[in-house]
Amino acid sequence: MADPLLSSLKIASSGLQAQSTRMRIVSENIANAQTTGTTPGSDPYQRKMVSFQSELDRVSGAQMVSVDKVNRDDSPFILESDPGNPAANADGYVKMPNVRMLVEMADMREANRSYEANIQVVKQAREIINMTIDLLRS
């Protein structure tokens, strides 16, 4: 069996990886919050959502985490009146992306918090390993 402390480092780094992917998706959403289509009546940018799954690492027997898939949010687009826009339909309405800033900010905070928790686990595992090594020094 693999050393549990080393595998806890591995698990925490898989968590870091997953959370940073989530962060990437959030920043894609925010960056494209105003991205409309180019032809009249066409669909704008569709918000993306990330979902996680736990996967068993067969070498250490640990439950790691990984990004399951990136889904698209099917909620309706926001209609805005802007007749001058090239993407405006016959009535002068433009479909804006279904990205809501508040939701994205909340998601970002949550990703941040989970990332910090994983960092804390890494720090602690390192501390424990150091305590063991210190036994040799006394």
Added chain:
Amino acid sequence: MDSLYIFGLASQRTSYLAQRQTLVAENVANVDTPGYTSKDLSSFAEALDATELRMAQSQSMHLASLDGLSSTSDVITETPWSVKHSGNSVSLPQEMLKAGEVSREYALGTSVVKSFHRMLIMSAKG
């Protein structure tokens, strides 16, 4: 020196705590995984009290019993503080609390070993 079980006990204790740390890491990594239930180890005292029956090895062809602590302390589903809508029952404060506990107990274990080691060295040097 027959009465000094302390080193064996301490090494068992540290490997128990290391395993608990792994479970904390698993729970924290899966904090946003839908349907994941948080896990913990049964208490160390319980693991020590449980008498473990092993198969006797009367011949070299017999299967050896697995060693390691995983056979004595079981992974249990802990009582969650809260369950999210996605069915995930990990709570970060609880995990941080457990991590602190593990760290403190590990420090205690290693300092006990250290001081007993010093004691032995002292008696050897005279």
